Amino acid sequence: MSLLTLDADQRLFYAAHPGDEGRPVLVFLHEGLGSVAQWRDFPEQLCRRTGCPGLVYDRLGHGGSSPLQRPRTIDYLHDCALVELPEVIEALLPGQPFILVGHSDGGSISLIFAATKPPLLLGVVAVAAHVFVEQCSLDGIKKAMAAFAQGKLQRGLARLHGEKSEALFKAWADTWTSPWFAAWNIEDLLPSIDVPVLALQGRDDQYGTTAQVAAIVGKSGGSATPLLLEDCGHAPHLDFLELTLDLVSCFVNRISR
Numbered sequence: 001m002s003l004l005t006l007d008a009d010q011r012l013f014y015a016a017h018p019g020d021e022g023r024p025v026l027v028f029l030h031e032g033l034g035s036v037a038q039w040r041d042f043p044e045q046l047c048r049r050t051g052c053p054g055l056v057y058d059r060l061g062h063g064g065s066s067p068l069q070r071p072r073t074i075d076y077l078h079d080c081a082l083v084e085l086p087e088v089i090e091a092l093l094p095g096q097p098f099i100l101v102g103h104s105d106g107g108s109i110s111l112i113f114a115a116t117k118p119p120l121l122l123g124v125v126a127v128a129a130h131v132f133v134e135q136c137s138l139d140g141i142k143k144a145m146a147a148f149a150q151g152k153l154q155r156g157l158a159r160l161h162g163e164k165s166e167a168l169f170k171a172w173a174d175t176w177t178s179p180w181f182a183a184w185n186i187e188d189l190l191p192s193i194d195v196p197v198l199a200l201q202g203r204d205d206q207y208g209t210t211a212q213v214a215a216i217v218g219k220s221g222g223s224a225t226p227l228l229l230e231d232c233g234h235a236p237h238l239d240f241l242e243l244t245l246d247l248v249s250c251f252v253n254r255i256s257r
Contacts, residue, residue, distance in 0.1 A: 002014055002015075002016075003064070004057070004088065004091055004092065006084075006087055007087070010060055010065070010066040010069070011065060011066050012057050012058060012059070012060065012065045012066075012084075012088065013036065013057065013058045013063055013064030013065045014036070014055060014056065014057035014058070014088070014092070015036055015043075015055075015056050015057070016053065016054065016055055016092075017043055017044050017047040017053060017054035017055075017056075018047070018053060019047050019050075019051055019052045019053030019054065020051040020052070020053075023050070023051050023052040023053065023256060024052055024096070024097040024098050024099050024122050024252075024256055025052060025053045025054065025055055025093055025096050025097070025098040025099070026043070026046060026047060026050070026052045026053070026054045026055070026098070026099050026101055026252065027054075027055050027056075027088075027089070027093070027098050027099070027100050027101065028042075028043045028054065028055070028056040028057075028101050028102075028106070029059075029085070029100060029101070029102035029103070029105075029106030029107070029109050029110055030056075030058070030059070030062065030103060030105075030106050031103045031104035031105055031106055031128075031234075031235075032104055032105035032172045032176075033157065033160075033168065033169065033172055034062065034103065034104070034105075034106070034160075035058050035062045035063030035064075035160045035161065036056050036057065036058050036063050036064070037063065037159075037160055038063075038160055039056060039103075039237070040238065042237045042238075042241065042244075042245070043056045043101075045241075045245055046101070046245055046248060046249065046252075049245055049249045050249050050252045050253060050256070052099070052252060052256070055088075055092060055093065055098075057088060059080055059084060060084065061164060061167070061168050061171065062160075062161060062164070062168060063160060063161055067164050067167065068164075068167060068168070068171055071171075072171050072175045074180060074181055074183070074184055076175065077105060077108050077109055077112060077184075077186075078112055080105075080109045081108075081109040081110075081112035081113040082112065082113070082116065085109065085113050086113075086118075089118075093120075095120070096120065097120045097121075097122050098120060098121060098122065099121070099122050099123045099124070099125065099252060099255070099256070100113065100114065100121065100123075100124045100125065101125040101127070101248065102124070102125065102126055102127065102129065103127040103128060103129075103235065103237070104127070104128045104129065104130070104207065104234065105130075106127075106129075107125075107126035107127050107128060107129025107130070108126075108129050108130050108131065108186065110124045110125075110126055110129070111124060111126055111129060111131065111186060111189065111190065111193065111197075111216070112186055112189060114193045114195055114197070115186075115189035115190070115192040115193050116192075117192065117194060121195055122195060122196075122255050122256065123195045123196040123197065123198070123251070123252075123255040124193070124195060124196075124197045124198070125197075125198045125200065125248055125251060125252075126197060126198065126199050126200070126216060127200045127201070127235075127236060127237065127244075128200070128201050128202070128205055128207065128208060128212075128234050128235070128236070129199065129201075129212060129216065130207075130208055130212055131185065131186050131187050131190065131212055131215050131216060132184070132185040132186070132187060132212075132215070133176070133181065133182050133183075133184055133185070134208055134209055134211065134212070136206070136207065136208065136209055137176065137207045137208055138176065138177055139206075140206040140207040140234075141172075141173055141176050141177055141207070142177065143206075144173065145173050145177075148169055148173070153169070154166070157169060187215055187219055190215070190216060190219035190220045190221070191219055191220070191221045192221055193220045193221050193222055194221045194222040195222055195255075196222055196223045196224070196225070196251070196254075196255050197216060197217075197220050197222065197223070197224040197225070198224075198225050198227065198247075198248065198251040199212075199213045199216040199217055199224060199225065199226050199227065200227045200229070200236055200244070200247065200248070201213050201227075201228055201229070201236070202228070202229045202231075202232025202233050202234065202235075202236050202239060203228050203229065203230055203231070203232060204231060204232060204233050205232075205233055205234045206233060206234055207234050208234075210228060213226045213228065214226070225251070227247055229243065229244075
């Protein structure tokens with residue numbers, strides 16, 4: 001595990017997983033309150049199954065990376081996709097083909113980035129990604145806000161983010177529930193995506209409906225495959241680890257040939 005220093009002297013914490021030479025790198029992008037540790041052993045197991053090397057990192061404000069330095073705007077996911085992620089790839093994966101595996105916020109970031117048509121991007125696995133704001137997303141976040149206020153989430157978040165946990169939670173919750181964020185929508189970017197996309201989501205996802213998957217699949221410019229898991233919530237890779245490993249491995253192996 002290492003630290004990458006960005007241009008503004010901010011540091012990103014990252015971990016690499018070994019793989020076979022000639023295989024694409026799997027780049028893992030965590031959820032809105034996630035981190036390297038929050039993935040548990042999913043990246044390691046997926047890399048082992050596919051033979052691909054892996055890269056997983058904490059975005060700014062998360063985990064072992066530098067704290068957030070300014071308030072978020074409606075474009076915060078675009079900043080992660082168009083500024084931070086390209087810096088990571090240029091610094092750590094120069095000239096290497098790669099596949100993005102993004103969960104929730106990380107899935108949205110993956111789709112935004114893919115719409116820029118990066119030449120070495122082979123495909124996107126979008127797990128519980130959002131392309132527009134839904135009422136159920138806001139309802140789920142408000143429940144999380146109530147749990148945080150009661151102290152139920154603070155200990156778990158502190159284990160992931162340390163002293164940054166309260167600032168990170170408020171940045172996430174306040175942004176998504178602000179009236180100005182209701183207009184956030186990236187559906188217009190989807191037709192520009194020309195690499196294969198796997199859109200995976202649990203039918204019982206408390207933060208999004210299957211309308212998210214329908215939009216991704218229906219509007220993506222390239223081939224897009226929907227996969228909806230029964231009795232599954234917001235994190236298929238945690239709720240159904242083995243099944244998710246099987247499904248994502250098949251996709252990765254198919255597009256890596």
